[in-house]
Amino acid sequence: MKATVRRSKIKGEIIAPPSKSYTHRAIAIASLAKRSEILYPLISEDTKASINAAKCLGATVEVEQARKITIEGTEGSPGTPEDVINAENSGTTLRFFTAISSLCEGATVLTGDASLRKRPNLPLLKSLNDLGSEAFSTKGDGTAPIVVKGRLKGGETTIDASISSQFISALLIACPLAENNSYILANNLSSVPYMRMTIEVLEKAGLEVPFSRSSNDYSFQVEGGKTYRLPRFTVPGDFSSASYLLATAAITDSELKIRNLFPSAQGDSRIVELLNAMGADISWNKEKGIIEVKGAKDATLKGIKVDMRENPDLVPTIAVLAAVAEGGTEITGVAHLRYKETDRLKFMAEELKKMGARIEEKEDGLLIEGAKKKDLKAAKVYSHGDHRLAMALCVAALSATGETVIEDAECAKVSYPSFFEDMLDLGADMNLS
Numbered sequence: 001m002k003a004t005v006r007r008s009k010i011k012g013e014i015i016a017p018p019s020k021s022y023t024h025r026a027i028a029i030a031s032l033a034k035r036s037e038i039l040y041p042l043i044s045e046d047t048k049a050s051i052n053a054a055k056c057l058g059a060t061v062e063v064e065q066a067r068k069i070t071i072e073g074t075e076g077s078p079g080t081p082e083d084v085i086n087a088e089n090s091g092t093t094l095r096f097f098t099a100i101s102s103l104c105e106g107a108t109v110l111t112g113d114a115s116l117r118k119r120p121n122l123p124l125l126k127s128l129n130d131l132g133s134e135a136f137s138t139k140g141d142g143t144a145p146i147v148v149k150g151r152l153k154g155g156e157t158t159i160d161a162s163i164s165s166q167f168i169s170a171l172l173i174a175c176p177l178a179e180n181n182s183y184i185l186a187n188n189l190s191s192v193p194y195m196r197m198t199i200e201v202l203e204k205a206g207l208e209v210p211f212s213r214s215s216n217d218y219s220f221q222v223e224g225g226k227t228y229r230l231p232r233f234t235v236p237g238d239f240s241s242a243s244y245l246l247a248t249a250a251i252t253d254s255e256l257k258i259r260n261l262f263p264s265a266q267g268d269s270r271i272v273e274l275l276n277a278m279g280a281d282i283s284w285n286k287e288k289g290i291i292e293v294k295g296a297k298d299a300t301l302k303g304i305k306v307d308m309r310e311n312p313d314l315v316p317t318i319a320v321l322a323a324v325a326e327g328g329t330e331i332t333g334v335a336h337l338r339y340k341e342t343d344r345l346k347f348m349a350e351e352l353k354k355m356g357a358r359i360e361e362k363e364d365g366l367l368i369e370g371a372k373k374k375d376l377k378a379a380k381v382y383s384h385g386d387h388r389l390a391m392a393l394c395v396a397a398l399s400a401t402g403e404t405v406i407e408d409a410e411c412a413k414v415s416y417p418s419f420f421e422d423m424l425d426l427g428a429d430m431n432l433s
Contacts, residue, residue, distance in 0.1 A: 193267025
C-alpha cells in the first residue's frame with residue numbers, strides 16, 4: 001500500500017489504541033494460567049502472532065472482535081506443538097514463546113518472516129541453556145529458526161540485556177513455572193520500562209518478582225513452582241502509538257484531544273515530557289486520562305539533548321519533531337535500535353534526508369539540525385517494512401510542502417492497524433492505494 005500525504009492539519013478527539021506491549025504480555029501469561037479474559041486488547045498483526053503461538057502450545061483462544069480475548073490456558077504445562085510456531089514479524093512473540101516453549105516436555109521449533117529471522121537471540125538462548133533447557137539456533141548464530149527442548153529446571157544465569165529487554169521479560173514469564181528457583185543477573189539492561197510492564201502484569205497474575213539494581217545491571221530472584229491466575233486484565237491505551245498523533249498536532253497547527261491515556265508502567269508516556277521540553281502546548285489530565293495538544297501557527301519547537309535508552313520506540317517520533325525544530329537535537333543511548341525490525345537509526349536518517357532534514361547518524365543515536373526554512377519538503381520515502389518508520393514518515397509528510405508518497409505503508413498494521421484511517425478521520429489530507 002502507498003500513502004500519498006499532503007500538508008494538512010488534524011483536529012478532533014480520539015481514543016488511544018490499546019497497548020501492543022501489554023496485550024502481548026497478557027496473552028503470554030494467560031496462556032499459562034487457567035482461564036483469563038483480556039479486555040480491550042490490541043488486535044494487530046503482531047498480537048495475532050502471539051495468539052497463534054498460544055494456540056500452538058495448547059491454549060484455547062477466542063477473540064470477540066476488539067473487545068475481549070478469552071483464553072483457556074495450559075495451567076503451566078504447555079503442550080509440544082504439532083507444527084512450527086511462526087512468529088511472523090513479531091520479536092516479542094518469538095522471544096516470549098521461545099522461553100515459554102522451554103516448559104514443554106518435547107521439542108518446539110520457532111521461526112518468523114525474513115526480517116525476524118535476522119534478529120539476534122543468543123543471550124536468551126544461552127540463559128535458557130543455563131537454566132536447564134536446551135535451546136539453539138538452527139543456523140548457529142542465534143537467529144531463527146530456533147529449536148527449544150524442555151523442560152526448564154531453574155538455576156542461575158547471567159545475561160547481556162543490552163540488545164533487548166524482551167530477553168528478560170521472556171525469562172521472567174517462564175521461570176516462575178520452572179521446578180526450582182532462578183537467579184537472573186541482567187547486565188546493561190535497556191528499555192527498563194518494558195521490563196516493569198512485564199512485572200506489572202505478573203503481579204496481576206499473583207506473582208511478585210523481587211529485583212535489585214546496580215547502575216544498569218538488574219538482578220532477579222524468581223521463585224519456582226508457581227502458578228498463574230489472571231482472571232481479568234484490561235489493556236491500557238498505548239503511548240507509543242499515540243505519540244504519532246500528538247506529534248502531528250504539535251507541528252501542524254492542529255488541536256487534538258486523546259482519551260484513554262492513563263498513567264502506567266509505559267515508559268513512552270515520556271512523550272508528554274519531551275513535547276513539553278520542545279515547547280509544545282500540551283497538557284495531561286492523568287485522572288481523566290486525557291492529553292490535549294494545541295499547535296500554534298507561529299510557534300516553533302526547539303531542539304533538545306536527550307538520552308532515550310529507556311524509550312527507543314519514541315526515537316522516530318522525536319526525530320521528526322527535531323527535523324522541524326529550531327536548533328539542534330541530540331538523541332543518544334539507543335544503539336539497540338539497530339536490532340529492531342530494521343536498523344531504525346540508519347533508515348530513519350536516510351528517509352528524513354530525502355525530505356530535506358539535516359540529520360546525522362551516530363553509533364548510538366542521531367544528531368539533527370532543524371530544517372533551514374522550518375518546513376520539510378515532499379519526497380518519495382520508504383518504510384522498509386517497519387511500522388514505526390511508516391507512521392513517523394506520515395507525521396513528517398503532514399508537515400511538509402508538497403505531496404509525499406510513503407511506500408509499503410501497510411506495515412503500520414503491525415502495531416496500529418487503524419492508523420491511516422484515524423488520520424483521515426481527523427482531517428489529514430491523504431489517500432491510500
